[in-house]
Amino acid sequence: MQQNNGLDKNQLIIFALFSMIIMGAMFYFQNKQATEQQLKEAKNKTEVKQTAPATATKPAMVTNLNDSVKTTSIQQVELKNKELTLGISTLGGQLTTVELNQYKAYDKKNDVNDKKLLLFDKNNSSYGFQFKDKSGKTFNTKDLVFAPTQNGNSVTMQANVNGAVIQFIYTLLDKYTVDFNVKTQNLAQLVSDSKADFIWDLSARQMEKGRSQEQTHTEFNYAFNDYKSFDYDGRTTMEEPKETLNWLAIKQQFFAMVIEPQHGFKNTHGSQDTVDEGEFVKKFNFNGQVDLAAGELNQDFKWYFMPLDLPLLKSYDKNFDELLPLGWSFIGTLNRWFFIPMYNLISSWGLAAGWVIFLMTIIVKIILSPVMFKQHKLSAMMRVIRPEIDEVNAKYKNADPMKKQQETMAVYRKAGVNQMAGCLPGLIQVPIFYALFRFFPNMIDLRGKSFWFAKDLTAYDDVIKLPFSVPLLGDHLSIFAIACTVVILIYTVMTAGNIQQPTQEGMPNMKVIMYIFPITFLFFLNTSASGLSWYYFVSNAINILIILVIKYWILDEKKIHAQIQQNKTKEPKPEGKFQKRMREMMEKAQEQQKVQQQSGKKK
Structure with missing residues (x-):
């Protein structure tokens, strides 16, 4: 585990060598994986065109997962307040569009910040819960089609799976917060395990003018030890098999996407890969386990899609202010x-x-x-x-x-x-x-x-x-x-x-x-x-x-x-x-x- 006690060892440098290290770092980021650049570009283009994540495993448990699965039945429900505009798809019952209404993203053509600031959009994010059935095969909520019931700024997404009922209840709150409550009934009849995997795939979109600078600040961040401890990982892999994470964030230069489970994520691991060119700066994959109680998943989650504004981050009282990389210790x-x-x-x-x-x-x-x-x-x-x-x-x-x-x-x-x-x-x-x-x-x-x-x-x-x-x-x-x-x-x-x-x-x-x-x-x-x-x-x-x-x-x-x-x-x-x-x-x-x-x- 990469324990962070406020000391960033990678940046403990003496002033005399500062310029040499900076030059080396810049050379590294500009030339990294140069021989694989064409292969990555082709791969990225293929992934953008996909309408469903390639990582989602189609369930082999039954042939009729959801009686209402039809291409024409997929729709999107919108929730909106002064801070956020959300689009929730009936395919997977997941957030597919997240716009921060009071901010704009960088537009390379005009060289100004005048584009919609979309953290989720065009299938760049996909998440869901993966369960193991009694035959040992898996199915994922990403593949289910949910039926929506909207009531003001709250919507209930419900899917039926061979007699089991899965509900995702989204409620848009103030302070860039979205309640995400998960409820199941009769799921114990289908699953044999005492846990489920929460899988989240994200391609972080470029929001700022300085691409290399934004890539440097785009990384995993997470809290554990009852919100008291904080760590981050800007490398290729993230492994936390022993800690229970209180929240997991994918942080960019000025904005963060945070998922907070009621009882924490266990046995977590993830990967991240730098994208050299195009509209995305990094690709992330996260997998964290959540406990089932008597075979059922009844747990409250929260999503936060927030700007990295220090007073706002402090107001949550969940160690979110550590997301702002102001430097270690005295710095x-x-x-x-x-x-x-x-x-x-x-x-x-x-x-x-x-x-x-x-x-x-x-x-x-x-x-x-x-x-x-x-x-x-x-x-x-x-x-x-x-x-x-x-x-x-x-x-x-x-x-x-x-x-x-x-x-x-x-x-x-x-x-x-x-x-x-x-x-x-x-x-x-x-x-x-x-x-x-x-x-x-x-x-x-x-x-x-x-x-x-x-x-x-x-x-x-x-x-x-x-x-x-x-x-x-x-x-x-x-x-x-x-x-x-x-x-x-x-x-x-x-x-x-x-x-x-x-x-x-x-x-x-x-x-x-x-x-x-x-x-x-x-x-x-x-x-x-x-x-x-x-x-x-x-x-x-x-x-x-x-x-x-x-x-x-x-x-x-x-x-x-x-x-x-x-x-x-x-x-x-x-x-x-x-x-x-x-x-x-x-x-x-x-x-x-x-x-x-x-x-x-x-x-």
Whole structure:
């Protein structure tokens, strides 16, 4: 079992390797199963044309399952309120159409969200209960034709199977909820088992502009342990043989379809498969067992077809808020209690979503300003003592590397410069970056909100369309991503002067790596939410302004140089614990190196 304790281990990465992992992930999703693409397309087309799921097993128990089975007798009953429009078919007595009335899906032809948002439609979903008869053969309610009786926003579907009666009672409620009550009579005369299988097949339809991003967020989610525990699975298979699931969800980027059994699903397993092209993004199959009481199935279920809106999800009090992937542990807390409330507060002023993000960036920068000021002051001091560092490098050019490093650290220590202080701002910004990486593509309030040339801040902007597809980039160039890359590159050029060049042969040139890093951001941001690119464009533009202000109006480099020269005449400050450990480690390494050299000479 993939236990989720709030820690997403697949995404525990250090900042230095972040861009490489993103590039690898993007390459993987764009090229996965390339050799099987044509076969999958043909298979998908065949499945869309089917009027009944291929997985449904035709019962061999009797030749006359339902006396009323006729093609012309199949009809659809509609239930509707302000939130949902449901279509219930008499074939299988199942929901075949589910529309969210207050939302629209992405239309590729018009490049806007103006299509009906249909979670179920055109046989993309099929579900039913499968029973085993006394001869060992199976039959499924998917294959039965039910007779409907409608009363307001409630409909009773009834089927007769060799003297047994099966009723599905659907009642449309508020808050995107559908009561689904199952009742049977005389079923014990037909079945021999104490359980039934609930089988659900679904092809998740593409709803959003960013296909790869939506695929990443389309997965199994489920709760167990009396709603207290939550887990998810975005892989190919799902196996939970020991847990009793309180609910099972197929979640997409902004919407979820949830089935909740009264007594839970047992011995559950499922599979999911990515669809590379076409109107669907993933295919799912789920099988969970429900108990029969004395051979009868009398149990209440609930369907939820809901947007992933955090206040709405919390209102159910069933751990549904975990469906919103805001990040693990501190990352999720940062989104729930800082970024989301801040966005809601600023947006309540009536500003456009892009300007809300702009103000959010300003607020974050103000909060981090003390730390950022120390970082930029340290950068200025590093520039001032650069001649002394270069002098040490020249003096110990042919000396032992460890000796050179010790002398370099001594210069920093005498000047009162703590190199490690520059790491703090970077460490602080790692969780902020990751929190925003989760925030922008999952904030439903941003969905469909346009800003300048971006038509949807939760998806990429593609004003610049390419006549061909470029590996890792796709068939477009995002203006926000390009702008963000440019300002990051400018910021890198302004700060790269403080980077010490490698003094040992074979060591990587850190300046080159720093210049490459912004370019990798273009590949990452080009298919990401444009809101994220806009945020980091503003953030890095502010960084550039801060550097200029500090350099020309706040810090006097001559005074800093004088202060450093004065520090040299004083007794150096005692070594900190970290500095002491670093020195001891270098001395130990130097001693080991000498021993190895001496032993080599003796041989």
